[in-house]
Amino acid sequence: MAKFNTSCPSGFPEWTPAQERVAQKWIATIRDVFEKNGFMPITTPLVEREENLLSKGGNPKEMYVLKRILDEEGDSSHSGNALRFDHTVPLALYVARHFNELSFPFRRYAIGPVLRGERAQKGRFRQFDQCDIDVVGSENLSLKNDAMVAAVIIQIFERLMPEQKFIVRINNRKILTGIANFLNISSQKFLEIWDHREKVTGEEFNKKLNELVPSGKKEKFREICDFAITQKKNPNVWHSSDWENWFDVHKTFGMLNKESAEGAEELITVCRILRNDLGISPKQFEPDFSIARGLDYYTGTVYETHLVGYESLGSICSGGRYDDLAEVFTGKKLPGVGISIGLTRLLSQLFEAKLIDVDRSSPSEILIVSASEKAEKECLALSSQIRSWGYPVENYLEDKKLAKQFDYANKLGIPYVIVVGEDELNKKCVQLKNMKIGDQEEISRDTLQAVLEKKL
Template identity: 50%
Template sequence: MMNKKFNVSTPSGFPEFCPKREKVRQQWIKVISETYASHGFQPIYTPLVERDENLVGKGGNPKEIYALRRLQATDEDKSHSGNALRFDHTVPLALYVARHLNDISFPFRRQAIGPVFRGERAQKGRYRQFDQCDIDVIGSENLSFFHDAEMVAIITKIFTKLNIGEFVIRINNRKILTGFFADLGISADKIKPVLDIVDDLEKLPPAKIMENFAEQGLTNDQTNKILEFTNVTGEPTEILNYLKGINGGEDFTTGVQELETVLTGIKALKVPAQNFIVDLKIARGLDYYTGTVYETKLVGHESLGSICSGGRYNDLAKIFTKKNLPGVGISIGLTRLLGQLFDAGIIQADTASPSHILVVPQDEKLVPNAIELSQQIRDILGLSVETYLDKKKFVKKLDYADKLGIPFVAIIGEREIENNSFVLKNMTTGEQNTHSIENIESIMGELIVF
């Protein structure tokens, strides 16, 4: 074993963040979680592991689900048999609701932020372990479409706070599309495949789109009407009026009414007009969406794909409870998004340390005094403070602060001990001033604003 060489590289598809990037990740999680909480979404804690039959039964792909098993398990060892790692937060939510159905007050507003696992082919921007930041509102038997409007306000608030640039939330209703297809005479068994083709309109070349429509047996007239319909643009109210002018069937009309309710809610929530549009191309390929659907694009960086998606569904936990539990939710794929934003240079990870101040003793024997000063600054000002405890040349101590991006250094030497003071050095400007420890609160309050 002494001569064995170990492969210490990260396993393919499993991310690792350096301190600078991890600091950004944690800051994002804080913003997202606090925004969710400001709209009444309660956090719950669910297992990383669920029974594999439940994961598969709710739509999981067995080829992408990681089973849980001991490394030295024998065929007779059944202690972990039938357990697997979660691939999203939706199935754990469904199981949580099923387990606590009689204890939950509906509508149930929950947030879940944490890792999920998928055995996908690892590639740039695609991970096998990644954080998802989800919220869902679950109703019992019915759920107002004003909840769908609130999702748009929450997405807007989050990305505005994160300051990543211009973004647009694209909104549609699946019933509008499926109803329109049915009214064109497209058979029920072809509607889902046609919906998938519409979902690919921005991903595939026009010739391939036409070929796919033809393979589903659509006539040229049907294809042209779908393309004309999905390319309609305008202000949300203009598109709504256009839809109201179409003499559609029951599904289509219901979808238009639901969309109108959502737009009314968005107006009441005062979502800025530049942050949302109605886009009749948005279909979302997942089978379980039944009404409102959302995709969010970063303007000028559309190639990144949707940075936040979601929609309305009707049967969250029906296979587990036999009850009708409609819901609406959104999800931010945090790990994938951050990786893309870092790589594109859209966001920067500037500092690694959370410390506002590094307290540096000029001599090793003054370390206890430096520790005491650090604690005073923490207790009185509530700032993050690190103390340099190791024996190094003074310039090396300043280099340490500079490399970690710590903005201020408090220096304490023999003269400062005699005068009950310290020197505060601004690492950005190089300016330094002597301050009395007795007046630490007022003086530091003037100098440091965080």
């Protein structure tokens, strides 16, 4: 036999069936919340033109292009194509392709794999599923959408992890770029350092920024940092019922410049809608001036989401507001706001932290086992009947010892086994075995549906 290396290519992992069952349930829940909020499903191709992907921020180091092993002469239609690395550039292309058919605001969701030629390392995948929503406006897009999108994040994690506390942290980029402008330093440089604030010690952070801040503005900058850090250390001040502290935001940022004031105003508005209009508990979100979302293309609201007690996992759902989705393709102003859940990365972290139960591989609730050749026909008919009642069920069809068949159910996590032998045929009953507690009951065929309804 020739030797093949059958392992997954580096960076392209796969789940076990039990993990995949969780992933599928999460996708179904995420999809349901997206649709409950009126987002339309879009599935764009995995493959787009290379120059289009590169023109909207694609990193050529990470981009996979497609070649055929054997290219036929005269068929150039395969060349110049590459794999999508996110859902945002394909969204821009989708809007460009279908601009005249679309109704704005255009609310779409996308769930599916994206591919990046990353360096292989723990927690970095080269193929991973992303779950995105975006609302795209034509010319304008109301700030209320920024609050609605945050509310969607909250609906999702309330349903995915009902026992787990999480918090959506919201900031506004204009506050940060306003600070950078006030300090006369490059906003990109400022955002980079600001974004890494939690990854370095306070000393390092101060040192880095101090080097950048002009001497005449050091005192004012210290005040801003104090305010931002006080808020960070004591998020409760933000949730005081008299909203008093909201004025401090204006006091602190409003006097810097118009941009900062506008950012503060927007942030306050988004938080007010969430709390006052959408009735969302202040425990589920907080303004947080440390959020910057790195070097992304955001221009206003930015979001991160953190699991309380598991902050080291990083943000599990992020996004923000942008001014320009697709001007390069459409020549039109298309502002939008969106979020993305990096599902593969998130689940792999949750599986590793054992925050999710993954002990059941099979969807079957019942395995039907025949204890005698004469009962085989009855067992097949019984599975059709139980399936028609709505339960996932399978027959063990191979000629193996009973112990082996029970073992099969155990290994796959199938909770119940039904055994039918000649005795049961004669008595019109089945043996119903609970695989977890080992308990076995004789159930008459007449009452089987009622019994299953109770147990499943």
